[in-house]
Amino acid sequence: MFQTHRTVTVVIPTMNExxxxxxVLAALPYFVTEVVLVDAGSVDGTVEAALAVRPDARVIGQTRRGKGNALATGFEAATGDYVVMIDADGSMDPAEIERYLAELDQGADYVKGSRFVAGGGSDDISPLRRAGNRGLNALTNLLFWTRYSDLCYGYNAFRRSAIPAFGLPPAHAAEPRWGDGFEVETLINIRVARADLVITEVPSFESDRLHGESNLRTFRDGWRVLVTILRERFGPAQVSTPAADAPVVNPLFEPAV
Incomplete structure (x- = not known):
């Protein structure tokens, strides 16, 4: 059972959701004490719809583009003892949050959701993305001596004290930075392992998004994940590092996630 003396912040990046x-907000457990909604300039009434359900939510605008920048912005604003990162598309079940927090209560610093351990699964991941995720996951485990089963999944929870180990680009810097895009989850996973934090995995089930289309692009974002792995292991990789929203044109290798 979750220890009620802990405070919990949920960070949710949004763009036209x-x-x-x-x-998602209506399904958050009762013990969530703070919601930080980081919006990327939605034009469909996302903020108004969110506040109608959760009027106490803190709404913060992004200074740059990309999921990584959204998360960095939300983490800087979070005040809870524990922080949970969850997507706004309805694919992640908020009821699972208690499972994550139970591991934090038991001493974990960082709890990683996994679709590929017993009890997890996905209705959304394609065979191509599954194969790419498997390859990138194996490469990371080989290079960093980690034991992750699901590298590219963004449902995670951690102690707020762990955030400095992420080393994310400053949220309010003006220029685009590496880590601003979908590679952010890989960046975090590698850096918490290198910081020798206590990491555990919990099963998570990923459903199809409720409405709309994902902003994830298989080849573009898979390439960014690969570059991130190489940069973290060998220093800045001698490959193109496009902005978070830029397409990758004819790369030598395009893994999928």
Whole structure:
């Protein structure tokens, strides 16, 4: 059972999720004490829809583009003892949060959701993305002596004291930075392992998003994940490092996630 003396912040990046985010917010467990909604300039009424369900939510605008920047912004604003990162599209079940927090209560610093351990699963991941995730996961485990089963999944929870180990780009810097895109989860996973934090995995089930289309692009974002792995292991890789929203044109290798 979750220890009620802990405070919990949930960070949710949003971009045009007006039909989805109210469902997510309504399903948050009672013990969530703070919601930080980081919005990327939605034009469909996302913020208004969110506040109608959770009027106490803190709404913060992004200074740059990309999921990584959204998370960095939300983490800087979070005040809870524990912080949970969850998507706004309805694919992640908020009821699972208690499972994550139980591991933190038992001494973990960082709790990683996994679709590929017993009890986990996915209705959303394609065979191509599954194969790419498997390859990138194996490469990371080989290079960093980790034991992750699901590298590219963004449902995670951690102690707020662990955030400095992430080393994310400053949220309010003006220029685009590496780590601003979907590679952010890989960046965090590698850096918490290198910081010797206590890491555990819990099963998580990923559903199809409720409405709309994902902003993830298989080849572009898979390439960014690969570059991130190489940069973290060998220093800045001698490959193109496009902005978070830029397409990758004819790369030598395009893994999928």
């Amino acid at each position: 007006a039909r989805n985010v109210p469902v």
